[in-house]
Amino acid sequence: GAGVSQSPRYKVAKRGQDVALRCDPISGHVSLFWYQQALGQGPEFLTYFQNEAQLDKSGLPSDRFFAERPEGSVSTLKIQRTQQEDSAVYLCASSSSYREYSTDTQYFGPGTRLTVL
Amino acid sequence: GDSVTQMEGPVTLSEEAFLTINCTYTATGYPSLFWYVQYPGEGLQLLLKATKADDKGSNKGFEATYRKETTSFHLEKGSVQVSDSAVYFCALSEGGTSYGKLTFGQGTILTVHP
Numbered sequence: 001g002a003g004v005s006q007s008p009r010y011k012v013a014k015r016g017q018d019v020a021l022r023c024d025p026i027s028g029h030v031s032l033f034w035y036q037q038a039l040g041q042g043p044e045f046l047t048y049f050q051n052e053a054q055l056d057k058s059g060l061p062s063d064r065f066f067a068e069r070p071e072g073s074v075s076t077l078k079i080q081r082t083q084q085e086d087s088a089v090y091l092c093a094s095s096s097s098y099r100e101y102s103t104d105t106q107y108f109g110p111g112t113r114l115t116v117l
Numbered sequence: 118g119d120s121v122t123q124m125e126g127p128v129t130l131s132e133e134a135f136l137t138i139n140c141t142y143t144a145t146g147y148p149s150l151f152w153y154v155q156y157p158g159e160g161l162q163l164l165l166k167a168t169k170a171d172d173k174g175s176n177k178g179f180e181a182t183y184r185k186e187t188t189s190f191h192l193e194k195g196s197v198q199v200s201d202s203a204v205y206f207c208a209l210s211e212g213g214t215s216y217g218k219l220t221f222g223q224g225t226i227l228t229v230h231p
């Protein structure tokens with residue numbers, strides 16, 4: 001089957017606009033992660049879902065960032081009132097594990113490159 | 118908090134050269150360690166992993182050994198190919214209730230010339 005898909009692949013927003021980034025995980029995967037990757041840096045954790053429950057949102061940088069996964073499948077990361085420092089690649093990953101201590105492979109999508117002007 | 122430090126890059130090698138990319142980590146518990154690779158135009162994918170001290174992960178000719186005494190997980194390959202050109206990320210997953218979330222290093226760009 002298909003891997004993790006993300007849309008749009010590229011998004012240009014004017015400062016102050018709201019954006020919504022979509023992630024379609026691998027079918028049946030319980031766990032879903034969002035990461036933010038600034039230019040030249042490694043990805044940084046934003047938030048984690050187990051099915052529809054958001055169990056960890058410790059990495060969200062501000063209350064302008066909001067994520068949801070209402071039916072336990074597709075997830076949306078929303079950024080309100082975008083700022084230039086929000087410019088980054090946003091990565092989504094899914095895995096089949098649901099354990100608290102997991103070493104299972106995370107499968108990454110291609111990412112959405114957000115540019116805020 | 119937990120952190121991962123990779124050797125500064127980029128790294129440029131000729132085909133069939135020996136590769137080492139250094140990775141050290143700081144963690145409070147007993148993390149699992151990973152190397153992910155990002156080929157041009159593709160998403161991150163797992164290259165190898167090790168879940169406890171002295172474990173060796175290996176895949177596609179790459180190897181890395183989990184060294185708890187030196188808090189390191191260096192990536193090695195005996196003979197690189199042009200097709201190995203990519204960005205390599207070292208990462209850890211802490212134990213406990215992390216659900217496997219990853220902490221990444223900054224990445225090392227590898228370019229292999231024919």
